[in-house]
Amino acid sequence: MNVKRPITATITVGDQPTEEDLAQLKEEGYTGVVNLRNEGEPEQPMSPHQEGEKVRGLGMEYLHYGVGTAPLSAQGVTSVCDFVDRHAQGAQKVLVHCRKGGRALALLLLQQARANQWSADEAIARGKAMGLEVEGGLRTMVETYLREHPAS
Secondary structure, eight states, X not given: OOOEEESSSSEEEESOOOHHHHHHHHXXXXXXXXXXOOTTOSSOSSOXXXXXXXHHHTTOXXXXXXXXXXXXXXXXXXXXXXXHHHHHHTTOEEEEXXXXXXXXXXXXXXXXXXXXXXXXXXXXXXXXXXXXXXXXXXXXXXXXXXXXXXXX
């Protein structure tokens, strides 16, 4: 992996892992992997299904929620947030990845906004301070989602 950046003690953002990277994550104590890539994206050494099989075969949990240009679904964001929260609360390490890490930053910003009950404006400012800075279309995606689904 070229990008592997801890956000908290238990949550890490990354780019596309290889099979070797997944084995290394297991050795480092990771218990979960979230894949935000869609089937058929470029530079994808294994499909989301194949990645899930590899991750589960290593004894880790796996969640796939493809994020693209369509608006984020409440169900998809909730599933990612719940997965990350469950691992973080149990002091278990989780990797959230996409192709280069941008979508992973955006979804973790939403997870942190939900966990801390931040508004859209707070999320952008506080996220930046945490290293969850998103710009352009990803920032718009986060702001739109938080305005339509305020943290409660």
